Amino acid sequence: MRTTVGIIGAGPAGLLLARLLHNAGIDSVVLESRDRAYVERRQRAGILEQGTADVLRAAGAGERMDREGLRHDGIELRFDRTRHRVDFPALTGGRSVMVYAQTEVCKDLIALQLREGGPLLFEAEALAVEDAGTDAPRIRFRHEGREDVLECSYVVGCDGFWGVARKAIPAGLTQVFERTYPFGWLGILADVPPSHDELVYARHERGFALLSMRSPAVSRLYLQVPDGTDPGAWGDEEIWDELERRFETADDWHLQRGPITQKTVTPMRSYVHEPMRHGRLFLAGDAAHIVPPTGAKGLNLAAGDVVTFARALVHQQETGSPELLDAYSQTCLRRVWQAERFSYDMTTLLHRAPGATAFEDRLQLARLERIASSRAAETDLAEAYTGFPFG
16 A cells, blocks of 8 residues: 555544645544544543634534533632632633544544545554655555555654654654653543533642532543552442532532433543654654643644644645744654643642642642632633634
C-alpha cells in the first residue's frame, strides 16, 4: 500500500487529521488496532475548547455536536462551603466550551471518513515505524491475519502512550519530562440529570470532587482517591455520600442521586516527550504528551497537534517550503507546556496531597480566594480553560 500520510490510531486526533487532510485534497490511510465498536464506546474526555469546536465545525464534523452538545459559558469553583462562578464569555471576549464526549466525536469523524475519506482500517495493528529518518518512512502492520507494509511520505503517530510511533525515535535524541501524582480519580456515570447546569470543581479537606455530565440525563462525577484504588471497593451509596460531603455549600443546593452504571479509576500523570518529530515521523496527542484531567486539556491538545501538522503540510505543498513542518515540534510544544502548566496549577489548586500541612491547606484557600476576588486572576483561568490558540 502507498499513501501520502500514514496515520496510526483512530482516536479523535487521527480521525480529525484524516478529515483535515481529505478536505485539503491530501490522501491518507488510517490504521487502528481496535475494532470500530471499541473506538466508538471508549470513554475519555468530554470538554471541547472553543478552538476544537470551531475546527470540527470548519471540517464539516460539527452538525451533531451543535445539535446535541452542551455549550457551557462557565464553571463553578467550590471551597470552604462557598460558590464562585467563572464567566468565560465575559472574561475572554465571548469564548466558551462544549460538553460533547470523545466517543461522539469519534462516531461523527468515523462516519465521515468511511463515507467520504480515504481508507480507515480497523483491527489493523501497527507493528513498527521503519526508516522514520528518511524521505520514505514505512509502517509495518498486521491486518486480517497477514503482515503488510504502508509506504508513506509522512507518518503521524496518534497511537497513544503505549503505541509504536514514539519508539521509532532514537532514545539518544529524546528528553522525557514527567510527574506522577499520588492520587487518582474515581469516576462514575450515573443515570440522573446533572445537579448543576455547569461543571463544578470542588476543593474540600477530604479531597477534590468534580461534577460533570455527558448529557441532560447522564451525570459524570469524580472523587479524588488514593493512587491504586480499586473502583469496586466503593459501594454506590458510599460514593454518593462522599460526593455530597465534598460538594457541600452554605446554601440550599443539593446533589441528585441515581443509578450508577459505570465506575473507573483514572491515574493522574503529567508527561512530555521532546521532540515531537523525527525526520518524516510526527507525534500527536498522547503519543507525545499526557496531562492530568483537571484542566480538560488532553483531547484539545491532540486536536491542536493535528491542526498544526495539517496546516504545515498544506503550506509545504502550496509553497514548496518545509519551514512549518520543520517547526512542528517547537510550535506544538509551546502550546503543550502552557497546557501542562495550567493542568498542574488546577491539580495542585484543588487536590489535597497526602500529608498536606495546615500551611499548604491555607495556601490553597488563598489561591482560590484570589481567583474569586481578582478579575486578572479569574481571566487567566478562563483564558486557559477555554483554550490556547492553535499554531
